Amino acid sequence: MGVGAPRVSLEIMRGSATRRRKELIVRAVFASAAALGLIISLGIVLALAGEAVLWLTRIDLGSLWAQGWFPRSDEFDLLTLFAGTMMIAVIAMAVATPLGLGAATYLSEYASPRTRRILKPAIETLAGIPSVVLGYFALTVINPTIVQKLFSSAGTFNFLSAGIAVGILTIPLVATVTEDALHSVPAALREAAYGIGARRRTVTTKVVFPAAVSGVVASLILGFARAVGETMVVAIAAGATGTALRTFNPLEGGQTMTGAISSLAIGSDQVRGSGNAFLSLYFVGLLLFAVTFALNVVSERFVRRVRRMY
Amino acid sequence: MAIVAPQATRSTVEAALRGRRADVRGRLLESMLVLALLASLAILVALLFTTMVTAWPVLSSRGWDFIRSDTSSIESRAGVWQGLTGSFILVAFVAVIAIPIGVAAAIYLQEYARDTRLNRALIANVRNLAGVPSIVYGILGLVVFVQALRSLTGPDTYGKSFISGGLTLSVLVMPIVILVTMEALRAVPSSIREAAYGVGATRWEVIRSHVLPYAAPGIFTGAILSLARAFGETAPLLLVGAVTGYFSTGTGRGPVEVLQGKYTALPTQIFAWAKLPGQEWRQNTAAAIVVLLAAILIVNLLAILLRNRYERKW
Numbered sequence: 255m256g257v258g259a260p261r262v263s264l265e266i267m268r269g270s271a272t273r274r275r276k277e278l279i280v281r282a283v284f285a286s287a288a289a290l291g292l293i294i295s296l297g298i299v300l301a302l303a304g305e306a307v308l309w310l311t312r313i314d315l316g317s318l319w320a321q322g323w324f325p326r327s328d329e330f331d332l333l334t335l336f337a338g339t340m341m342i343a344v345i346a347m348a349v350a351t352p353l354g355l356g357a358a359t360y361l362s363e364y365a366s367p368r369t370r371r372i373l374k375p376a377i378e379t380l381a382g383i384p385s386v387v388l389g390y391f392a393l394t395v396i397n398p399t400i401v402q403k404l405f406s407s408a409g410t411f412n413f414l415s416a417g418i419a420v421g422i423l424t425i426p427l428v429a430t431v432t433e434d435a436l437h438s439v440p441a442a443l444r445e446a447a448y449g450i451g452a453r454r455r456t457v458t459t460k461v462v463f464p465a466a467v468s469g470v471v472a473s474l475i476l477g478f479a480r481a482v483g484e485t486m487v488v489a490i491a492a493g494a495t496g497t498a499l500r501t502f503n504p505l506e507g508g509q510t511m512t513g514a515i516s517s518l519a520i521g522s523d524q525v526r527g528s529g530n531a532f533l534s535l536y537f538v539g540l541l542l543f544a545v546t547f548a549l550n551v552v553s554e555r556f557v558r559r560v561r562r563m564y
Numbered sequence: 565m566a567i568v569a570p571q572a573t574r575s576t577v578e579a580a581l582r583g584r585r586a587d588v589r590g591r592l593l594e595s596m597l598v599l600a601l602l603a604s605l606a607i608l609v610a611l612l613f614t615t616m617v618t619a620w621p622v623l624s625s626r627g628w629d630f631i632r633s634d635t636s637s638i639e640s641r642a643g644v645w646q647g648l649t650g651s652f653i654l655v656a657f658v659a660v661i662a663i664p665i666g667v668a669a670a671i672y673l674q675e676y677a678r679d680t681r682l683n684r685a686l687i688a689n690v691r692n693l694a695g696v697p698s699i700v701y702g703i704l705g706l707v708v709f710v711q712a713l714r715s716l717t718g719p720d721t722y723g724k725s726f727i728s729g730g731l732t733l734s735v736l737v738m739p740i741v742i743l744v745t746m747e748a749l750r751a752v753p754s755s756i757r758e759a760a761y762g763v764g765a766t767r768w769e770v771i772r773s774h775v776l777p778y779a780a781p782g783i784f785t786g787a788i789l790s791l792a793r794a795f796g797e798t799a800p801l802l803l804v805g806a807v808t809g810y811f812s813t814g815t816g817r818g819p820v821e822v823l824q825g826k827y828t829a830l831p832t833q834i835f836a837w838a839k840l841p842g843q844e845w846r847q848n849t850a851a852a853i854v855v856l857l858a859a860i861l862i863v864n865l866l867a868i869l870l871r872n873r874y875e876r877k878w
Contacts, residue, residue, distance in 0.1 A: 273766055280768040284672035287665045291690045291742065294735055298700060301707035356600020364594060373601065380608050382789075382860055384796025386831045387853050390838045391611050394618070394846060425604050455590035476695065483697025485799035486831075490838050512699050512799070519702070519803040539703040543696060550695040554688065 302543060305536035313530055322499035323509045325518065325531035334500040335538065338413065338510040339482055342492065345417025345504060346424050346481035351474060353421075354428030358473075361429075362436035363458045374433075381426035389490030392419035397491065401505075411493025411507035419487045428477040435469020435560055436462055472556035479549035483542065485512040511542045612857070618850035630851055635833060640844070642837075644852050647830035650726070650806075651795055651859070654829055657730025658737050658794045663787045666741025673742070674749040675771055687746075693739040702803030705732030710804050718824040724805025726823045732804045733794045740793065744786025748779040781870075788867035792860050798831040806832040830856050 313328065320329035357377060361370050397415035402408045408415075439462050447457045463470070493507025495517055501508045509517075518535045622630055626643075633643025673690070677683040709731050710723035718725030752775050760770040776783075807828045817825065834856060837849040 269764075269766065277766050277768050281672075281676055284668045284676060287668035288672040288677070288686065290665060291669055291693065291739065292686060294704075294738070295689055295693055297708060298696070298704050301704050302700075305707070353600045353604050356597045357604050360594075360597035360601045364597060373605070376605055376608070377601075380604065382792055382796075382864065383608075383611070384798065384831050384856065384860070386796070386798045386834050386838070387611070387615075387857065390834065390849055390853060391615075393838060395610070395614050422607055425607075429604070453587055453590050455587065455593045458593070479695055483699065485697065485699045486835060489799075490835065512697065515699050515703070516799060516802050519706070536703065539700055543700050546695060546697055546700075547692055550692045554691060 298543065302536050302540040305533055306540040309530065309533040309537045312533070322497065323514060324497045325514075325534050326497075328530060330534055331500055332541075334498055335509055335511045335514055337500065337502055338488075338492070338498070338508045338513070341413045341502070341504050341508075342417045342420055342484070342488060342510055343478055343481040345414060346421035346484075347474065347478055349418055349421025350424035350428050350477050350481075354425045354473070354477065355432055355470065357425070358429045358432035358436060359458060359463075362433050363454070363462060377426050377429050380422070381430070383423075385423055385484060385486040386490070388419040388423050389416075389487040391422075392416050392487055392491035405505050408505040409493070409507055411491060413492055413504040413506070413508060416487050416490075416492035417481075417504065419491060420481050420484045423484060423487065424477040424480050427480055428473045431473035431476060431557075432466075432470050435466040435473065435557075438469070438560065439465045466560060468556040468559040472553040472560075475549050475553035475556065479546045479553070482549070483512060483546050485516050488513045489516045511538050514538050515542070615850050615853050615857075618847055619854045622847045622851040623854065630848075631855065635828065642848055644830060644833060644855055647828050647833040647852070648855065648859070650827045651830040653726055653823075653827070654730050654733055654801075655791050655795050657726070658734050658791055659787075661731070662734035662737045662741055662790070662794075666738045667745050667783060667787070669738075670742045670745030670749060671771060674746045675775065676767070690739050690742050694743055697799075698736055698797055699799040699803065701732060701736040702800030704735065705729075705800060705804040721824065721826055722805070724807075724827075725825060726827045728804045729801055729806060729827060729829070732800050733797060736797065736800060737790045737794050740790045741787060744790070745779075745783050748782025748786060749775060751782060752778045784870050785867045788863060788870065792863045792867075795860055795863060796831055796856065798829075798835055801829055801832050802835070830859070 313330065317328050317330050318332050320331040322329060322331050323334045361374055361377075365373065392415045393411075396418050397408070397410065397412065400418070401412065401415045405414070443461055443465060444457050447461045452461070488510050489512075492510065492513060495509075498507070498509035515535050515538055518532060630643045631648065632645050633641060634646050635644075636642040669690075673683065673687055677686070705728060709717050709728035713728075714723035717723045717727040717731075756774050756778060757770050760774045765773070807826050830852065834849055834852050837845055837852060840849075
């Protein structure tokens with residue numbers, strides 16, 4: 255043709271040097287921001303692990319099995335904290351499982367698009383309520399009007415009312431994750447079932463739910479992890495003060511892992527002198543981190559299974 | 565002798581398919597599901613209602629005075645001003661630190677990072693960090709900001725300062741910001757990126773002029789909701805030294821002294837008051853909760869308004 259057009263070379267396609275340099279700089283900035291995520295998690299592990307190991311070497315290991323949690327008298331009964339945490343988490347899941355799964359199933363399978371558009375944000379609003387508010391709610395409403403009416407032996411602070419409040423906090427998490435899982439089941443599966451004459455109940459319970467079961471399980475594990483890590487409700491309503499006797503009775507007050515950390519922190523100025531008591535905070539923190547991290551990893555596995563299927 | 569066929573209406577077809585039995589169990593399931601949903605919402609309503617009722621005497625008699633008063637050990641003089649301003653300063657830290665870094669990290673992970681094992685581990689790690697209990701972040705803040713960096717965060721307050729609190733909340737919220745931003749970026753169709761690449765744009769030019777504008781509403785909403793989360797967070801602040809009692813701030817201090825000084829936050833005050841005995845403190849606590857929920861509601865409304873504005877533009 256011979257119009258004299260310049261031959262396209264690799265050099266031209268690469269663009270100008272300034273543009274390329276800018277590109278590299280921007281990329282480096284973003285990459286270093288992403289690397290910060292890794293630094294944070296390493297920071298958590300290092301911050302906890304070093305002090306926790308130091309604590310373990312300082313105390314008498316026999317004191318990990320005692321009558322209760324009395325950090326200032328060097329009695330660090332881990333079973334006390336573990337039992338308290340489990341009671342809270344189990345009670346919470348007893349509340350959040352039926353309500354969360356029920357609400358999610360209704361929103362995904364029964365509600366009209368319009369109802370869904372109104373009610374879903376309402377459930378999500380529940381997720382925005384700070385846990386300290388639920389703690390107050392547990393202490394002033396749930397305990398006197400429900401728990402103490404049903405069980406006259408219940409004290410002012412008890413695991414049952416704190417557990418119910420933690421359950422309320424967990425409902426939106428369980429509901430949204432379950433709803434996502436149910437919603438991602440392809441419509442073709444439902445239509446096939448309807449096509450051979452199945453009722454909505456059958457479709458929901460025999461087709462959609464089994465197809466989404468990994469996501470549902472994941473939501474329950476996440477909810478459990480949330481309940482294990484909840485602090486403020488326990489600190490206000492479960493009577494988590496500095497010390498606690500070992501108890502397995504949900505109508506009594508006691509101590510949890512999170513409660514132990516927060517009460518050690520609040521009383522830190524007085525406790526710091528006695529060394530070992532304050533250091534136990536790191537060990538309990540490491541334990542809590544390990545438990546919730548493991549639960550999160552497991553639930554991630556389940557979620558990925560749903561995603562791979564559809 | 566024409567045979568008149570019975571007209572097939574919706575109800576006759578349904579009845580024929582259903583057979584004679586009514587679907588009792590189906591109805592039962594449906595009503596149980598509705599009940600679960602309504603119970604969850606009823607809890608929300610009951611919570612707001614009882615709090616409002618308890619708070620009303622304080623809010624109606626003291627009103628503005630309750631909001632503008634400092635903390636006090638006397639019931640009738642205690643107010644939420646220190647907590648409210650403290651919370652806003654802490655949230656400002658999060659807005660300035662966690663959101664830019666979080667958005668940048670999300671852009672890298674979603675737009676630049678190749679699908680390697682390392683990058684997949686990095687994303688899984690962020691997701692796990694979002695699920696770590698907030699009190700664990702408090703311990704991190706205690707070790708790093710309060711103890712190790714004491715000379716910077718608050719030499720006169722043993723490191724228990726706004727700076728420590730704000731940085732701790734920033735670290736806590738960052739994984740959430742990364743996740744919602746990645747979600748918003750993923751929602752931008754790849755055809756839009758390809759169109760820009762097709763006319764010779766570099767990767768950053770594609771992101772800046774095409775991807776980010778489309779993802780902006782989602783990023784904004786996520787960012788502001790994470791600010792609301794930071795506003796209500798209590799547990800980590802207990803570890804990094806938010807004051808749970810009365811304290812005086814003093815006047816005439818420069819901004820650095822303020823940021824390195826003692827502080828408290830609204831949820832921390834609520835926690836401290838909730839444990840005090842007596843009807844008057846109970847009412848004060850409820851009133852402070854109303855202020856907290858109102859602030860969070862305003863922040864959430866702001867998120868919705870901003871999103872709508874951007875959606876109109878694009």
